[in-house]
Amino acid sequence: MKAIIYYDVGDFRLEDIPVPKIGPGEMLVRVRACGICSTDLYRAEYRRAKPGSVLGHEISGEVAEVGPEVKRFSPGDRVAVLHHAPCGACYYCMHAQEPLCDQYRRTNVDPGGFAEYIRVPSELVEKTVIKIPDKMSFEEATMIEPTACAVRAISKSRIFPGDTVLVIGGGPLGILNAQVAKAYGATQVIVSDHHDLRVKIAEEVGVDYAFNARKVNVEEAVRRLTEGRGADLVVIAVASSSAVQEGLRIIRWGGRVCIFGDFRDVPQPNLDVDPKLILRDDVTILGSWGCAPYDYYAAFNLIKSGRVKVRELITHRFPLEQFNDALKVISSKECMRVVLEI
Ligand SMILES: [Zn+2]
Ligand SMILES: [Zn+2]
Incomplete structure (x- = not known):
C-alpha cells in the first residue's frame, strides 16, 4: 500500500509498505480521508516523530476487514477513528483527566492516517471508533477529532x-x-x-x-x-x-x-x-489538551446536527501523491484545513 513516510524536517516520501496484519479484536480500515493537523507538522518540524514513521491522526474510512471477536463493526461500515483511547480505570481516568492516562498516550493507529490502510488496535475498536451516517462525508468526519478537542476546552x-x-x-x-x-x-x-x-x-x-x-x-x-x-x-x-x-x-x-x-x-x-x-x-x-471518548461523541453529534459547521473549514484537498504540495499550501497560510483524500 502507499503511505507518506516521514524522514526529517521537510522530508516526506511516498513509499510502498506492507498492509498491516490484524489480530483478534482489531480492524483493518481503508483510509478515505485524513486531515493534516498542525500537531503533525509540529512533530515533523521539531523532530518529535521517528524517522520512518507515518503521521496523521484525523482519520475516516471504511472497514475493510474485522478480526475475530469484533462484534460492533463489519466490512463496509463507514467510520471515524480516534487515535487515543483511555483505559477508564487508572487514577487520571477516575478524575476525568483522560489525556494524562498512560494507555491514552500509548495507543495509536498503525502505521498512521497518511496511508491507504490502518490497523485499529482493540482498545480503539472498543472505545473510539464511530460509525458515521451516509450523509456525513469522509472529509467532514476527519473534523470530529479536532472538534472534540474544542468540546473539551469549552467544557x-x-x-x-x-x-x-x-x-x-x-x-x-x-x-x-x-x-x-x-x-x-x-x-x-x-x-x-x-x-x-x-x-x-x-x-x-x-x-x-x-x-x-x-x-x-x-x-x-x-x-x-x-x-x-x-x-x-x-x-x-x-x-x-x-x-x-x-x-x-x-x-x-x-x-x-x-x-x-x-x-x-x-x-x-x-x-x-x-x-x-x-x-x-x-x-x-x-x-486544555486532547479529548476523551465522551468529547468525541459530543463532537460527532454537534457536527451531525449542523450545530458545528466543518465543511466551510476545509479549503484544500489533495491525494496522497501530492502530500508535498499540501505542505506548501499550509506554509503559505492561504488556507484553513487541508485534507488528504486517499
Ligand atoms: Zn489534530
Ligand atoms: Zn487511564
Whole structure:
C-alpha cells in the first residue's frame, strides 16, 4: 500500500509498505480521508516523530476487514477513528483527566492516517471508533477529532448562558472553539486573526464578530460589546505568549482564560502574570489538551446536527501523491484545513 513516510524536517516520501496484519479484536480500515493537523507538522518540524514513521491522526474510512471477536463493526461500515483511547480505570481516568492516562498516550493507529490502510488496535475498536451516517462525508468526519478537542476546552472553561467569548487565533481550531462556545450557550462569540481569509470563514460559519487584528483594536471592540467589562472567556487558539498577554488584558474580572494553542515547541513560552490578577481580580487561567471518548461523541453529534459547521473549514484537498504540495499550501497560510483524500 502507499503511505507518506516521514524522514526529517521537510522530508516526506511516498513509499510502498506492507498492509498491516490484524489480530483478534482489531480492524483493518481503508483510509478515505485524513486531515493534516498542525500537531503533525509540529512533530515533523521539531523532530518529535521517528524517522520512518507515518503521521496523521484525523482519520475516516471504511472497514475493510474485522478480526475475530469484533462484534460492533463489519466490512463496509463507514467510520471515524480516534487515535487515543483511555483505559477508564487508572487514577487520571477516575478524575476525568483522560489525556494524562498512560494507555491514552500509548495507543495509536498503525502505521498512521497518511496511508491507504490502518490497523485499529482493540482498545480503539472498543472505545473510539464511530460509525458515521451516509450523509456525513469522509472529509467532514476527519473534523470530529479536532472538534472534540474544542468540546473539551469549552467544557473545561465553563460557559454560562449569555457569555461573551473571545477566541484569539482564527485557524481551524480557533473557529471550532468559537462554534462550540456558541453551541454551549455563549451569545457573543468573537474571533480575531491576522488573515482576511480566516476572518471571512469565521463570519461564514456564523461567528458573531470576526476581526482582523491588524485593522481593528480587538481590546476596544470587546470592551464596547461588553459594557466595558471585557470577555467572560478568552480562548487562546494560537501558540503565542503575546496572545496570552493580550487575553489577560481583555478578560473581565472573574473571567477565564483557556490556553489551547500548542506551546510545546515554542521557544521561551514564558508568561508575565501578576498574581493579583488571579487573586484579587479572580481570573482563572486554565489549559486544555486532547479529548476523551465522551468529547468525541459530543463532537460527532454537534457536527451531525449542523450545530458545528466543518465543511466551510476545509479549503484544500489533495491525494496522497501530492502530500508535498499540501505542505506548501499550509506554509503559505492561504488556507484553513487541508485534507488528504486517499
Ligand atoms: Zn489534530
Ligand atoms: Zn487511564
